[in-house]
Amino acid sequence: MEATIRELLDLVVRWVHIIAGIMWIGNSLLFNWLDRNLYPAETPDEHSFGKIWLLHSGAFYEVEKKLLPPGMRYPDKVHWFMFQNLTTWLSGVALLVIVYYMGGAAYMVDPNIAAISHATAVAVGVGSLVGAWLLYEALWRSPLRRNPPLAFAISLALLLAMSIGLTQVLSGRAAYIHIGALLGTLMTGNVWFVIMPSQRELVAATRAGRAQDPAFSIRAKERSLHNNYITFPVLFIMISNHFPSTYGHQLNWLLLAVLMVGSAAVRHFMNIRFHYRGWLRGAAAVSLLTLAVVAVLTARTSTNAGASVPPVAFADAQAIISQRCVACHSAAPTDKQFPVAPGGVILETPEQIQRFAGRIKERAVITRTMPFGNQTGMTEAERALLGAWIDQGADIGR
Ligand code: HEC
Numbered sequence: 001m002e003a004t005i006r007e008l009l010d011l012v013v014r015w016v017h018i019i020a021g022i023m024w025i026g027n028s029l030l031f032n033w034l035d036r037n038l039y040p041a042e043t044p045d046e047h048s049f050g051k052i053w054l055l056h057s058g059a060f061y062e063v064e065k066k067l068l069p070p071g072m073r074y075p076d077k078v079h080w081f082m083f084q085n086l087t088t089w090l091s092g093v094a095l096l097v098i099v100y101y102m103g104g105a106a107y108m109v110d111p112n113i114a115a116i117s118h119a120t121a122v123a124v125g126v127g128s129l130v131g132a133w134l135l136y137e138a139l140w141r142s143p144l145r146r147n148p149p150l151a152f153a154i155s156l157a158l159l160l161a162m163s164i165g166l167t168q169v170l171s172g173r174a175a176y177i178h179i180g181a182l183l184g185t186l187m188t189g190n191v192w193f194v195i196m197p198s199q200r201e202l203v204a205a206t207r208a209g210r211a212q213d214p215a216f217s218i219r220a221k222e223r224s225l226h227n228n229y230i231t232f233p234v235l236f237i238m239i240s241n242h243f244p245s246t247y248g249h250q251l252n253w254l255l256l257a258v259l260m261v262g263s264a265a266v267r268h269f270m271n272i273r274f275h276y277r278g279w280l281r282g283a284a285a286v287s288l289l290t291l292a293v294v295a296v297l298t299a300r301t302s303t304n305a306g307a308s309v310p311p312v313a314f315a316d317a318q319a320i321i322s323q324r325c326v327a328c329h330s331a332a333p334t335d336k337q338f339p340v341a342p343g344g345v346i347l348e349t350p351e352q353i354q355r356f357a358g359r360i361k362e363r364a365v366i367t368r369t370m371p372f373g374n375q376t377g378m379t380e381a382e383r384a385l386l387g388a389w390i391d392q393g394a395d396i397g398r
Pocket residue numbers: 106241321324325326327328329335338342343345356359360363364370371372375376378
């Protein structure tokens with residue numbers, strides 16, 4: 001497909017994805033908050049879970065959470081909030097296809113990690129999503145779910161194994177985005193195959209004037225708790241593309257694990273904040289700890305290679321950039337996949353190269369996340385030379 005059409009599709013679908021995602025996660029956080037802030041109604045009623053008054057957009061909202069007493073007429077209109085999740089998931093899958101699967105090998109494959117074909121990489125990606133969902137369902141429908149700590153530990157171990165596996169096969173960014181898509185798929189499966197059936201059973205029971213089968217709601221509660229904890233990790237993964245020092249790191253799976261566990265722990269402190277007074281300290285402590293571990297892992301051993309090698313002439317540095325970068329980073333890229341210079345970065349004139357020296361070092365020398373998917377076959381010697389030229393002051397001889 002024409003690359004410009006692909007970019008336009010990317011733009012529209014990404015926009016939809018973000019709007020739907022904000023609505024879905026926003027609602028989910030709001031309902032979680034409501035549940036934790038209800039107070040008993042003045043006139044005690046066995047069907048009421050509690051009430052709350054809210055002030056928003058110029059008026060008061062009086063909200064009560066309750067079950068409907070048998071015999072009471074079912075309301076004409078009840079809002080379910082299920083399509084925000086579906087829209088988020090569908091647009092997410094569409095983005096995965098548009099950007100990663102139709103975007104060619106550059107997105108999915110990094111020859112320095114594994115020299116597999118684009119088709120193999122796509123098969124691995126799709127297989128990981130389907131496989132993870134089947135495994136998760138099998139685990140949480142098995143007798144093991146009666147021992148939540150054990151089932152939880154197994155889930156975490158499987159997720160870690162999946163992250164390690166994917167980062168050994170796919171490019172760093174593709175591995176990250178697949179873990180995100182995988183978690184989003186589990187959440188969506190939870191909504192549609194566990195939580196919705198429970199709501200349907202509740203409606204059927206209410207209409208029939210009988211009590212709800214508790215098995216449904218217990219399972220729904222369990223899965224919505226999972227979704228609650230998965231939210232923050234997924235949101236990090238969705239923005240991880242902007243942080244090459246995470247997905248481009250040699251231990252990218254470990255960084256991902258640390259960030260996932262850390263952010264889920266922050267969510268935990270937010271969950272308990274209404275009955276645990278030390279929650280803010282707890283959340284701050286795990287945040288700091290997580291960031292400290294990330295900082296240590298991504299810390300650079302002094303990369304000032306420039307001092308120890310003979311001066312590098314600008315002409316040599318520019319020759320490398322012309323050969324390895326300009327196919328994409330030019331006013332008129334020759335690379336078919338990128339008809340416009342990615343990130344607006346053009347590396348044709350000496351001044352442009354000098355201006356971007358810092359980012360060039362970051363992407364091509366330290367994180368090695370450029371050239372994109374190493375499409376242009378940059379060598380280690382070239383990276384070292386480029387790094388030395390930058391360390392020596394990125395002098396363009398003017
Ligand atoms: C095959 C196309 C391609 C080639 C070749 C390529 N890039 Fe990129 N570059 C991209 C894409 C796509 C992005 C935007 C996505 C991203 O930032 O990961 C990008 C973004 C960038 C950015 C801006 C983002 C940032 O982190 O500041 C810099 C700088 C960069 N590339 C440097 C380089 C250098 C240096 C080379 C050569 C060693 C190079 N690129 C080769 C495709 C390419």
